[in-house]
Amino acid sequence: MAEWTRAQRYQRYEDVDNETLENLQQQVNLSKYRQLFHIQPKTGLLNDPNGLIYYNGLYYISHQWFPLGPVHGLKYWYTYTSKDLVHFSPQGISLRPDTVSDSHGVYSGSAFVYKGELYYMYTANHRDEEWNRVSTQHIAKVHDDGSVEKFPEAVISHPPTGYTQHFRDPKVFIKDDTYYAIIGAQNELGQGRALQYRSQDIKHWEFLGEINTNLDAFGYMWECPDYFNIDGYDILLFCPQGVESDGEHFRNIYQSGYIMGQLDINHLKMNHGDFHELDYGFDFYAPQTFVDEFGRRILIGWMGLPDTTYPSDQDGWAHCLTLPRVLSVEGGNLKQRPIKDLEKLRTNKETALGYANKFTTKLHPYEGKQFELIIDVLENEATEIYFEVRTSKSQSTLIGYNTKSRKLTLDRTDSGYLPENVEGTTRTTTLDTDLSKLQLFVDTSSIEIFCNDGERVLTSRLFTDEDAVGIKTSTESGQAFLKFTKYDLKGEEDEKTISNRGSSN
Structure with a gap:
C-alpha cells in the first residue's frame, strides 16, 4: 500500500x-472481507x-x-x-x-x-x-x-x-x-x-x-x-x-x-x-x-x-x-x-452429538462463513481437544485446549493472510475451570470466542480465502463427548444495507 x-x-x-x-x-x-453482522466503516x-x-x-x-x-x-x-x-x-x-x-x-x-x-x-x-x-x-x-x-x-x-x-x-x-x-x-x-x-x-x-x-x-x-x-x-x-x-x-x-x-x-x-x-x-x-x-x-x-x-x-x-x-x-x-438479542440473527439451526477422537475430522457435516457455534464439552478424557473453523485444503483457524494445564490456544498460523506488525501467530489463556463450553461468533473476517460462559474471551480478525468454510474436530489422545449447536447468522448485508446505506453527510 x-x-x-x-x-x-x-x-x-x-x-x-x-x-x-x-x-x-x-x-x-x-x-471480500466485508463483515455481515458487525459495525464496520462505510469507507x-x-x-x-x-x-x-x-x-x-x-x-x-x-x-x-x-x-x-x-x-x-x-x-x-x-x-x-x-x-x-x-x-x-x-x-x-x-x-x-x-x-x-x-x-x-x-x-x-x-x-x-x-x-x-x-x-x-x-x-x-x-x-x-x-x-x-x-x-x-x-x-x-x-x-x-x-x-x-x-x-x-x-x-x-x-x-x-x-x-x-x-x-x-x-x-x-x-x-x-x-x-x-x-x-x-x-x-x-x-x-x-x-x-x-x-x-x-x-x-x-x-x-x-x-x-x-x-x-x-x-x-x-x-x-x-x-x-x-x-x-x-x-x-x-x-x-x-x-x-x-x-x-x-x-x-x-x-x-x-x-x-x-x-x-x-x-x-x-x-x-x-x-x-x-x-x-x-x-x-x-x-x-x-x-x-x-x-x-x-x-x-x-x-x-x-x-x-x-x-x-x-x-x-x-x-x-x-x-x-x-x-x-x-x-x-x-x-x-x-x-448479548442475548444476538439470537435474533439465528437461522438454520443444526445440532450434533458424538465422540471426538484422534481420527475424527468431521464429527458433523457443518460448513460456514458467518455463523454461531456452541460447543458443549459433556465428557473429556482427551489430553488435547482441537476445534478448527474456516478450514479448506490449505487454511484453518485452530482452537486447542490442553486438559491438564487448562490452556486454551487460538492459532491463526494457517488462517490465510495475516496482519503485519503482530508478534506471533498464537494467543493463549489459562482457564480458571475445566473447559465446558465454547461459544463462537464467526463473521466474514473475524472470530469472537467466549469460553465457559464468559470466563475468557478471545477476539481476532481472520482473512481467509472464500472457500475456507469447513469445521472440524479432533483430539490428541483419548476422546471427548461433545454437543454441537450451529446457527447461520443473518446480518445487515442480507437486507442490502450494511455496505451502501451509510450517509455521506
Whole structure:
C-alpha cells in the first residue's frame, strides 16, 4: 500500500470531490472481507467506540472515523442508532473537526445526560506549526434532530501541571448527583495515569488529582479509561501503552484491561487486585461501557489495534467494532457474555452429538462463513481437544485446549493472510475451570470466542480465502463427548444495507 503523506492524512472529507468518494465506496463494497453482522466503516478506518449511551428509547453508538483510507488521519465521529444493539441505523457524521481546537481531529469521548438532554464530552486535537500536540476537552449538546452544537470554549483548556499533552479520552459518569470525568494521561516522567475531574454544571470542571492505583511503572500512557461499579465492585478499565509482554500475557502491541476493587472517590485511592486483560485474542482495544435499558453494563470494543496493517487495507477500509458484551461479576471474577438479542440473527439451526477422537475430522457435516457455534464439552478424557473453523485444503483457524494445564490456544498460523506488525501467530489463556463450553461468533473476517460462559474471551480478525468454510474436530489422545449447536447468522448485508446505506453527510 502506498505511503500516505501528512497532507493526505489531514485532508477534510468535505473537501473531497464526489467522484473520488464514489470510487472509494465502490472499492470497499467489493471487498471480500466485508463483515455481515458487525459495525464496520462505510469507507476508510474505524477505531475507538465513542459516545455509547441508551437515551430516550434508542442506543447511540459512535466510532472514530477517518473516511478517506485505512490509515489514521483527520478523525470524525460517525454515529449509529439502534433499538436492540443488533440492528443499526447510520446517522452519519455527528462530530466534525471544524474548529481551531479540533482542527486535527475530534478524538475519543463519551456521552451523558444532563437535565434530561444528551451531551458528548470529547478530546479536541490541535497541532501547531511545529506539529506539537495541543489537547483540550470539549462538550457538545446533541439536539433532538440529531444535530450537534459544540460549546464555544473548552471546558478543560489544558492538562494539569506535571502532565504532558497526552491528555485525552474523557469518560463521564455520575455519582451522588455529581458529574465526574476520568481522563487518560501521561505524567512528565512518561508514566500512564488516570486523572479525575468533577463538575456540578458540566461547564466548570475541577481537577481533583490522579487516581492512586500503585501502578507507577505500568506503561507510558493510559488511553480510554472507564469507571463503573457492578455488584459492589469498582472497576477501572484502561489501555496501557508500553507494557512489555510476560509469558501468555500482554502479547499485543498495546494492552486493554482492568483493575477491580474499591475506589475512594473523595481521596482518589483505589485498593485493587491485579491488572487483568479483557481479551486474550489478537485484535481488541479501546473498549467503552454503558448501561442499557435493563440496567446491565454493556461493553463494546474496537476490533483492531493501532500501528497494525490489515489485509483489508488494500480494499480501502480497516477495522470493525466487537459484538456488545454484558458484563457481570460472579464469584469475584468479571465475566463477559454476548448479548442475548444476538439470537435474533439465528437461522438454520443444526445440532450434533458424538465422540471426538484422534481420527475424527468431521464429527458433523457443518460448513460456514458467518455463523454461531456452541460447543458443549459433556465428557473429556482427551489430553488435547482441537476445534478448527474456516478450514479448506490449505487454511484453518485452530482452537486447542490442553486438559491438564487448562490452556486454551487460538492459532491463526494457517488462517490465510495475516496482519503485519503482530508478534506471533498464537494467543493463549489459562482457564480458571475445566473447559465446558465454547461459544463462537464467526463473521466474514473475524472470530469472537467466549469460553465457559464468559470466563475468557478471545477476539481476532481472520482473512481467509472464500472457500475456507469447513469445521472440524479432533483430539490428541483419548476422546471427548461433545454437543454441537450451529446457527447461520443473518446480518445487515442480507437486507442490502450494511455496505451502501451509510450517509455521506
